[in-house]
Amino acid sequence: MRGRMISCLLVCFIMCAGEVHAFSNQVIQRGAVGDDVLELQARLQYIGFYNGKIDGVFGWSTYWALRNFQDKFGLPVDGLAGESTKTKLVKVSKYYESFVKEQIQKGNSFTHYGGKPLSEQVKGDNNATAAKTTVQTTATNVPKGFSQNDIRLLANAVYGEARGEPYIGQVAVAAVILNRLEHPSFPDSIAGVIFQPGAFTAVADGQIWLTPNETAKKAVLDAINGWDPSGGAIYYFNPATATNGWIWSRPQIKRIGKHIFCK
Amino acid sequence: MVRVLLIAFLSLGVVSTAYWGYREHQEKNAILVHAENNYQRAFHDLTYKIDMLHDQIGTTLAMNSRTSLSPALAEVWRIAAEAHSDVGQLPLSLLPFNKTQQFLAQIGAFSYRTAVRDLDKQPLTKEEYETLQALYQKAANIQNELRNVQHLVLKNHLRWMDVELALATNNRPSDNTIIDGFKAVENDVQSFSEGTNFAPTFTTITNREKGFIRAQGKRISENEAKQIAKSFLGLKGTETIKVVRSGKGADERFYSVTVFDPKTKTEAYMDITEKGGYPIWVMDNRPVKKQAISVYDASVKGQQFLKKHRFTNFELYDSSQYDNIAVLTFVANEKGVRIYPEAIKMKVALDDGTIVGFSARDYLASPPLSTIPKPTISLAEARKKLNPNVRVMEERQAVITNDLNQEVLCYEFLGTLGDDTYQIFINAQTGMEEKVDKMQSVERNYE
DSSP states (O other), X not given: OHHHHHHHHHHHHHHHHHHHTSSOSSOBOTXXXXXXXXXXXXXXXXXXXXXXXXXXXOOHHHHHHHHHHHHHTTOOOOSOBOHHHHHHHHHHOOOOHHHHHHHHHHTOEEOOOTTSOGGGGEESOOOSOOSOSSOOXXXXXXXXXXXXXXXXXXXXXXXXXXXXXXXXXXXXXXXHHHHXXXXXXXXXXXXXXXXXXXSOHHHHTTGGGSOOOHHHHHHHHHHHTTOOTTSSOSEEEOTTTOOOSGGGGSXXXXXXXXXXXXX | OHHHHHHHHXXXXXXXXXHHHHHHHHHHHXXXXXXXXXXXXXXXXHHHHHHHHHHHHHHHHHOXXXXXXXXXXXXXXXXXXXXXXHHHTSSOTTSSOHHHHHHHHHHHHHHHHHHHSOTTTSOOOHHHHHHHHHHHHHHHHHHHHHHHHHHHHHHHTOXXXXXXXXXXXXXXXXXXXXXXXXHHHHHHHHHHHHHOOOXXXXXXXXXXXXXXXXXXXXXXXXXXXXXXXXXXXXXXXXXXXXXXXXXXXXXXXXXXXXXXXXXXXXXXXXXXXXXXXXXXXXXXXXXXXXXXXXXXXXXHHHXXXXXXXXXXXXXXXXXXXXXXXXXXXXXXXXXXXXXXXXXXXXXXXXXTOOEEEEEOHHHHHSXXXXXXXXXXXXXXXXXXXXXXXXXXXXXXXXXXXXXXXOEXXXXXXXXXXXXXXXXXXXXXXXXXXXXXXXXXXXXXXXX
């Protein structure tokens, strides 16, 4: 009798432990990315608060879903998934982790609603074995007003123009392109600025089509997010190779690496 | 026999080489013609747009009724924008042609602002009318010059590819008809923009270039800049610090500090204003290890850092994780009113929670508000101005910079419509919808 009770308790304990340890102990905030966000979205969807994609990125729709959940369950409505919110959520919902991760790896579109067999919630019969094993999320944070392709195009330009430069030199080149975007003397789209005839040597000689590395992409993100090491420059040139006399007449702001940045 | 075969073989070689060369030549020519045609299209399109622009401004001058003036000004705005885009497609970036481009952008900004204004309540002022007349005059001059260039281009079959070449090599700077023509246009516009006093609503475009209004106080020395960097970055003293003063091209002089840490072999960079010694931005490009703390912890660290450096009253507005770095945006909050122009950005490494980036550019460039006005309409009244389909989730008071570059007090609403989230600003004085933004921060991966 006693043995049975202990094993009963043990089973219960293991089950509970499995559930409680689901989330890591971080406070999940808007903008976060990763496994905890996947679980948060899946659990919120399980009880019908979240209708968006389970993509592992804590965006606005996840934020509102979480706040509605907090409101319904009498928790402080702050849009943060802290200790009490997570505990409550774990209590009232289920999370089929292996199902969610499997679908993400296979690239299927799926949902995770409660009260409906999981097999009916997968769209697209992409049953091929997963090609990518490291995929955690199916989406990315992007700065407002810029798409991943915009970032890629900018990274191409930065890599083609300044791949041998120090990191801040690369950020500065990206910042110059963005400064031109705002400036009345230049076209007002990213492509317009980059492909303006004669504006960038990397465009003229085709080096813009080299595949950019991670550093160039990081530099572009920093520039978009508001870092401008060029000091508001709209031109730059390499004094060793500049053939045009006019560029020397521009008021110079500073030098970074091989480039002189000017107004 | 062998000789005959050899001759046949060699001549076949010559013939096929010739054929190959001919094909290459043809292909090259086809590409040249194609590129040239693109330039010609942009150029002739530009002259046509300037014609239209001139005519359209002329029409607006003759108009009296407000109902026809607004659409006509909107038309001016559209044509100016198109002409601006045409200029951007010509190989002129090495030619000083920016005054003309600026002129087109300014016509656009002017006509847009007057077109969207309620001209019944705020009719064109005398100055604005004079500006319009001056713009008309100037458009006529540009039109004439460009017409002249166009005539010469057509008559003498001038090629834009030659312009590109001449500008790139800079061999013969001033014997190209097209270049001369465009230089004439530029000079013309230059004398205009220097001599004309634009109406007050018109000056704002250059406002943003004014630099760091907040950075006031006594000028600091290089040594003082070093000290500021030391305390701001929390340096231990073992680092090598290099300070360089900016050139005369900067709106406001600043110092660029480079800090090399021999222990980690990484560099951190920082710019500090010369006046008052305000940090403009900091960037530390050290490699960030595996994520150990959450975005939430990072924002707490960021908040503490701001407090420590006497940026009080700042609250977190936005946070995003990129790989192992959290990018945070803080905005000032004065007595419950968010001041959006006063924004500070930070990057926090998610391995150990240290600050790897700081940018106060927006904050330093925003003019300090003397007083925040009291709203004249109530929150409930403002809410009535919203699209009834928007489900309001959050509301507060906020100061934003509107389209006319003025700081205005608004009621801010965050709401959802369908699956999207919108940020809507209703002017707390006039009830006007100042700004509606769709909030998008997440994009699916295409890989």
